Amino acid sequence: MVKKALLIIDYTNDFVDPQGALTAGQPAVELAPTIVKLADDFLQQQQWVILPTDLHRAHDPYHPESKLFPPHNLAHSWGRQLYGPLQEWYTEHQKNDQVYQFAKNRYSAFANTNLDNYLRERQITELHLTGVCTDICVLHTAIAAYNLNYQLVIHQQAVATFNPAGQTWALEHFKNSLGATIV
Template sequence: MAVAEMKWTSTALIVIGMQKDYVSKTSPSRMESGEVILPNVIKTVDVARSRGMPIVWVVREHDHLGRDVELFRRHNYVTPDKPKPVIKGRPGTELVDELEIKDSDYKLVKTRFSAFFNTNLHSYLQAIGVNSLVIIGLQTPNCIRQTVFDAVSFDYQSVKVIADASGAAAPDIHEVNLYDIRKINVGTPTLEEWSKPI
């Protein structure tokens, strides 16, 4: 196997939160940035597939009463008229229609910001020989940031966030979080920069 091929098969693409409740126009929990970054998320996934990279789809799915939601927002799940996103078994938990989990991919369900917290993500990645991560999706100050910091704590050799394939509630929030994670040696290339052949 060529060096470049080995690099990509030991690098996993982690796609976080690209679910209908967070991206679809009709959802009360929608983030506008989800729709903005969707074309670049699609392209990033296509590039990852062409390189033979393992792909992990990270989604939230919650109990209908919110019993597994973070304490600070659990009240939303028992209050009438409040949006109750990503309820287990409901269509809002599904990926947006433009994205697809293939048989060779891995789906991971989480109930907290970090994709590593109380999940088997680290053991799964170790089992398939992954030592580097590329992270995209929603949203930068919460799920992406927490996943990045945990990946650094687990000593992944390289961690990158594709700057224009990830987003937050507002562009300035996104940018300040990218600035912050660069301080812990996490790369934040654009899709164009990351897609260049090695």
């Protein structure tokens, strides 16, 4: 049996909620039911649900994103909490050994984290990517996963970004340059 993990990338209030500091808006909000259903399905299949979640400190002049984006996903803030239905799902399932949330500080969930080790220890070879933003953090995570020889599946109805052009470009890139399966 192929071991799989669902990655729910940066699905937080700051990226999803209309009041978030760096929100992808309504397209991101609309992902919630699909993401929660996928998470339920993965646990029912005894697979893994992993939640790489952006973490920043206010006024960090050394972090490259400080020059590009307003402060977002700050430690201990409402903005860093998982968005709505996903927060409820996580609260209910966080003690399950196959649910893992961790902090990341770069676009890619692999940069400066133990994600690759976590996956290899469990012999996970197929990654299903969801979350936000399709053309930033989801994209950079997919590129890193591709370079580490993971099989990629992108759930088109479970990713969103700031603009339709970025969404279209990223989905084509996943398929044509990374060999990802788009479902």
